[in-house]
Amino acid sequence: MKVAALADVLARYADALDASCATATAARLRAFVGALTPSASNSVSDFANLCSVLPFSNAGDQPILRELVPTIEGLGKLLEGVGKPGLLTDLELVLAVAREQGDIPIDGFASVIRQHVVSASRRQPKRGAAPVNQQLVNDYLERLEAALGNDAAFRALFRDLEADRRVTKIEAVELATRFLGPTPPSTSRPKALQRVLQRHQKIVDFKRASESIRNGRSAA
Amino acid sequence: MHAGTDWQPRTGHLSAASEAISNVITADLLARTNGVAKALTWIDHRGITRQTPNALGLSAFYDLKDTEDRVMVEWLLRDRLQDVRYTLYHLLRQPDVRDRFGLVLIDCPPRLTTACIQALCTSTHILIPTVLDSTSAKAVGYFGTQLKRHEDLWPYLKVVGVLGTMTRNLGGEEDALKEAGDQLRETLTGSAGKLNWLHRLGIPYEIPYNLVVRDVPEIGRAAARGIAYDCVSNSDGGDAIRAYFDSLAAQLDERMSK
Numbered sequence: 001m002k003v004a005a006l007a008d009v010l011a012r013y014a015d016a017l018d019a020s021c022a023t024a025t026a027a028r029l030r031a032f033v034g035a036l037t038p039s040a041s042n043s044v045s046d047f048a049n050l051c052s053v054l055p056f057s058n059a060g061d062q063p064i065l066r067e068l069v070p071t072i073e074g075l076g077k078l079l080e081g082v083g084k085p086g087l088l089t090d091l092e093l094v095l096a097v098a099r100e101q102g103d104i105p106i107d108g109f110a111s112v113i114r115q116h117v118v119s120a121s122r123r124q125p126k127r128g129a130a131p132v133n134q135q136l137v138n139d140y141l142e143r144l145e146a147a148l149g150n151d152a153a154f155r156a157l158f159r160d161l162e163a164d165r166r167v168t169k170i171e172a173v174e175l176a177t178r179f180l181g182p183t184p185p186s187t188s189r190p191k192a193l194q195r196v197l198q199r200h201q202k203i204v205d206f207k208r209a210s211e212s213i214r215n216g217r218s219a220a
Numbered sequence: 221m222h223a224g225t226d227w228q229p230r231t232g233h234l235s236a237a238s239e240a241i242s243n244v245i246t247a248d249l250l251a252r253t254n255g256v257a258k259a260l261t262w263i264d265h266r267g268i269t270r271q272t273p274n275a276l277g278l279s280a281f282y283d284l285k286d287t288e289d290r291v292m293v294e295w296l297l298r299d300r301l302q303d304v305r306y307t308l309y310h311l312l313r314q315p316d317v318r319d320r321f322g323l324v325l326i327d328c329p330p331r332l333t334t335a336c337i338q339a340l341c342t343s344t345h346i347l348i349p350t351v352l353d354s355t356s357a358k359a360v361g362y363f364g365t366q367l368k369r370h371e372d373l374w375p376y377l378k379v380v381g382v383l384g385t386m387t388r389n390l391g392g393e394e395d396a397l398k399e400a401g402d403q404l405r406e407t408l409t410g411s412a413g414k415l416n417w418l419h420r421l422g423i424p425y426e427i428p429y430n431l432v433v434r435d436v437p438e439i440g441r442a443a444a445r446g447i448a449y450d451c452v453s454n455s456d457g458g459d460a461i462r463a464y465f466d467s468l469a470a471q472l473d474e475r476m477s478k
Contacts, residue, residue, distance in 0.1 A: 018454060034460075062467065107467065111430060138360050149406055161228030199398060206361050206403045213365075 001087045003047050004040035006094065007033050009087065010213065013075050015141075025071055028063045028106060032098075035110035038117035044090040051097045056112050058103040066102030067107060069095065132174045136166055141178055149207075154200045162193060223456075227258070227279035238287035241335050243307050247314030250278075251321075262446025265453060267446035271275035272450045276321075280335075286361035300406055305373060308338035330363050332370070341373055345380040350400055352384040352393035352432065361403025368411055375413035379404065380475050382425050384432030394429050421478055431468050436461065 010033050017026035038045045058064075076091045100111060140161055147153040161167060169176070172192035176183040180199045183192055227236040236256045239245045249255045257276035264270050291307075294300035302310075311317065312324060326339040330348075340346065348363065350356045360382055367379070382400045387393050404425045408416035418425060433439075438456045442448035449465050453459035 015454075018459075023459075027463055030459055031463060062470070093230055107463075148402065182391070199395075199402065202399050203402050203406050206358065207406060209358075210361070210365055210407070213362075 001044055001090045002040065003036050003044055006044055006087070006090050007036040007040065010036070010072075010075075013071075017071075028067055029071055031063070031106040031110060032065070032068055035106070035113045039112045044093050048093040048097050050113075050116070051101060054112055054116055056101055056104040056109055058105070059108070062105040062107050065098045065104050065106055068098045068106070069102070072098060088207050130168070130170070132170050133166060134174075135177065137174050140167070140175055144175075144179055144200075148200055149203045151200075151204055154198060156202075158193075158197055161196070165194075200204055227277070227281070229279070229281055229283065234283050236278035237335065238284050240278060241284075241304075241307055241338050242287050242291045243302060243311075245311060247311060247316045250311065251314075251316040251319070260447055262451040264451070270450070272447045275447070280327075284335060285333075289471060291332045304334060305337050305341050308335075309342040310351035312342050330359065331368055337370075337373070340367070340377060343374070343377055345378050347380050347383055347435070347472065348400075348404070349383045349385045350396075352387050352396040352397055352400075354392075354399060357396045357400040358403065360400040361407055364404045364407035364415075367415055368408055371411055371413045371415055378414045378417045378476075379408065379425065380418065380472060381427045383427045384429065386435045387402060387432045388435050393432070397426050397429055397432070418475065418478075423475065423478070427468070427471060431464075431471055433468075434464075 010029055014026040014029040014033065017023075017029065036047065042050075053128070072091060072095045076088060076095065079091070108116060140157075143157055144154070144161075147157050161175075167189075169187075169189040169192065170185075172189045173185055173187050174184050176187070176192040176195040180195050183195055187195075227235075229238075233241075234244070236245070236258075239256070240250075245256055250257055257278055260272040260275050260277050261269050262272070267364045291300060293300075295304040324342075326343065327341045328336040332340075342423050346367070348360055348362050350360050364379075367374075367377070371377075382397065382404060384393065384397050401424055405416070408419065410416075410463055436457070438458075439448040439461060442452045445451050452461050
């Protein structure tokens with residue numbers, strides 16, 4: 001059974017819960033349906049397999065997946081004997097996911113699934129491509145954040161970054177994404193590094209304009 | 221009051237916001253049941269009038285601008301003795317008012333008008349909403365400059381964050397949010413008051429991008445009827461809208477409780 005079909009069943013169940021005034025439970029279930037939507041065209045077993053390997057974070061105090069267990073169990077009991085066997089099997093699979101990832105906030109769970117599906121739909125790197133050197137990126141990220149706004153310190157650090165041969169295109173793109181915002185993987189190394197510099201440059205420009213205003217001169 | 225109709229002042233009368241900033245409203249009038257603070261009501265699809273629970277509102281209308289100018293001029297000419305910067309502060313700090321209301325939200329323009337100054341002098345926290353483009357991001361920085369320049373007036377005011385609004389998931393929005401946060405940090409660094417308390421705690425000013433207020437047509441359409449949180453039906457995505465605002469409120473509550 002496709003995820004889309006299961007999502008449809010769960011969404012209808014959420015409507016029924018709403019009609020029975022179980023609005024909080026319905027809202028939690030809908031949030032979970034939101035996690036299913038990005039994988040709509042996959043099978044439920046593929047979705048369950050995916051959930052077992054993705055890195056979820058249990059930070060936050062929002063509703064967690066374990067709170068869905070009684071709701072899905074209830075639906076399973078309702079459909080026992082009347083629902084298609086495939087549907088009952090798939091309900092068991094998502095129930096196992098909800099139990100296994102019980103401490104994960106539902107919204108965070110949905111967000112990780114969405115991000116994974118979006119990144120998986122992008123063009124895959126060539127086989128054998130080197131992984132991002134995360135330690136190197138983390139190190140530069142910390143130093144860049146610390147130097148931000150200090151023109152002399154930032155530019156010195158940026159020169160080091162440009163000259164550092166360990167920083168390849170993929171590290172530069174990762175750094176630009178985490179330091180400023182989403183940067184397409186196809187961005188070249190120089191352009192990705194320019195995005196890094198751009199964040200600092202905007203602060204410098206802003207400071208200059210602010211000082212001009214204070215001194216009564218045109219900011220132009 | 222229904223949004224769109226009942227909040228307009230009667231002919232010849234001032235809106236409640238004008239009265240509040242010009243020292244017309246007393247604490248008793250504000251705190252009493254059936255006083256100037258009106259229940260926020262809306263009409264559901266069955267035609268039944270419903271009320272937003274646990275919330276009351278004071279309306280503002282176009283007369284507010286005239287009132288702002290008038291009270292400021294009167295004060296400067298010494299025709300008005302009370303310091304107009306603190307009129308709202310004195311009203312909202314009255315014990316009756318504090319007993320009646322747990323939380324007061326004040327919607328302000330991004331300029332230091334008389335009413336905005338009164339709101340800043342009164343408030344404990346300020347949230348700065350912005351459209352996420354580069355021009356608007358710069359305006360956040362300049363607004364921060366104004367906040368800091370006059371911080372003697374609001375030494376206890378804390379900036380609780382910058383919130384992206386009316387976003388459409390376009391490229392560059394996250395960059396603009398970062399830019400707004402950067403400029404605010406740059407501006408507020410060295411504050412003698414508590415404006416940069418968040419930065420001192422190591423928390424970025426930017427409210428995370430996954431919590432920005434999306435440009436959802438249902439919210440805009442609901443504005444003519446009442447509070448979107450309440451009056452958007454489930455079939456129009458009301459649950460998702462409520463879940464979103466609950467998450468945002470949790471984030472703000474967490475920041476404010478630091």
